[in-house]
Amino acid sequence: MLTTVAQAVVNGLLIGGIYALVSIGVTLIFGVVKIVNFAQGEFVMIGMYISYFLASSFGIDPLVSLIVVMPALFVIGVLLQHLLIRRVLALGDMPQIFLTFALSLLVVNVALLLFTANYRTVQAPYSETAIHLGAINLPVAKLIAFVVAMTLSAVLWVFLHATDLGKAMRAAAQNRDVAMLMGINPDRVFSVAVGVALALAGAAGALLMPFYPAYPLVGQVFVLMAFVAVVLGTLGNVTGALIASLMMGVAESLGIQFVGADSGLIVVFVMLLLTLALRPSGLFGGRSR
């Protein structure tokens, strides 16, 4: 029994690392640009397909493909900010919500047209291996994904706290108008924020590739998790999103273990609705929205 619980918790933590990359991106964009990116999951999907084609065409390991995927997604993010998001910043809720929502629909359906709905998988040398710690299994692919995800989150934390650009982003997140008065260029800060968020989503995609199939709708799983984690972890709070994502991974995994294989999502949604009912401002903040 104890082993089962421990194994479920470990599984949950490992996948929670991936959720964290996605939700940190969502919360970063929300914190800095004040937009909810409904298309964040679709950039995970794009990351997965880039990684898949690099692996299937050139035999590049998904982990190595990170060095292509992350810059590519960063550039897409900067373009996204410049071409689309920038135009709706001054408008109301409706354009802001439905712009990224439409983008999500567009990317999913273009992917459906280009790649069909078939599942695509990559077999890495470490895809099937596992480390045994006592009675607990640690699948190597998931372990690597978790470690890389945590490293990237730590790098982001250092970037936000130790560099001028990172500090400018946090300043813009706290108070955009005052930050602009202090001479912070909002266009540049916003572009970097969206770029970094998409690079993280792409990284999540590449890290998933050795143990998770790529298909056009794959992003929806991750974006729903990310939304719940972002609400749970208080909107705009990067550390909160990280902790909440790990919690959600564990909750989902325990749900699958003890309620039923198709109940993981129910547990997650119930968590979301309970959070909204009891602590609408999230676990880590007093400010409600």
Next chain:
Amino acid sequence: MRRFTSRNTVWICLLFGAVLAVPLFVSNSFAIDICIRILLFAFIGVAWNLMGGYAKQLSLGHAAYFGLGAYTSTILLIRYGVSPWIGMLVGGIVAMLASLPIGALCFRLRGPYFAIATIATAQVLMLLFLKFRDFAWGAEGTTIPNLGDAPLMMQFEGKAPYYYIVLALLVIGLVVTYCIERSWIGYYLVAVGEDEDAAEAIGVDAQGIKRNIYLISAFLTALAGTFYVQYIYFIDPNTAFSFNVSVEAALVSIVGGIGTLWGPVVGTVFLEATSALLQSWLGGGHGGVQLTVYSLILIAVILIRPTGLIGIMTEFYARLVRSGAATAKEVPLDP
């Protein structure tokens, strides 16, 4: 101004007469099927628009009520032999009851997080109905027993009766919207939609008005759910709680003109016509084409004219009237 309104009434009567006559002239079952789809989604759009358009509560979970309406009438029909006509109304009431706790939860959030919470509620309902194997047939769903020509059981031989039922629903939806738009409730809704805090500051009970409009919107959406399963003779959780229903309800309203009486109708006609043309042009088997085009249209509308097609038409009409007035002024100067 008075002459203008009466001219409008004449146009609406002509249009309505033409719409009434469609089944008399269109015998092609594919064409009438498209017309039924247009009317159905226009009706769902009208129901969504009450919430999303006037009060600006951008729900992406109206499939919850569509599904509840569909399941209530189907369960009543198959388990208890109750006519779907009664089931439709019961479904509407069930949806209204469900909207109370859902609203209580979701209205705590604003803007994008309201939208996310509504997605979650619809998904939870779908997952629950997937689990109700004994009670509601689980994931396999069920077919609705075909009783042949049984008007009392909302089953008909041809497609024309379905056409008139959904047309009647749309008319009800439009009349409800018209009455609300013209009453104090309409003004309150728009005030809440523009700025909730400011509306509350001048004494509008924002929570109350949002709850009430959600009740009406849920009721109407549930009617559409019952109609749809009776029309396709099949129900399963993925059809009844389809995310596409939630998406299309919002999409047609935004493309047509959010917060306007005719917006959802104009939007549905435009989108469905585009989709039908694309289908006949490309043929079937191109999964994704329809939604690709829809999303491109949506992005274009948001970036170019957030007031939607109605906004473009109003502007065009105003320009036409203005240029007409200018030429009229010039005429007497010509010797």
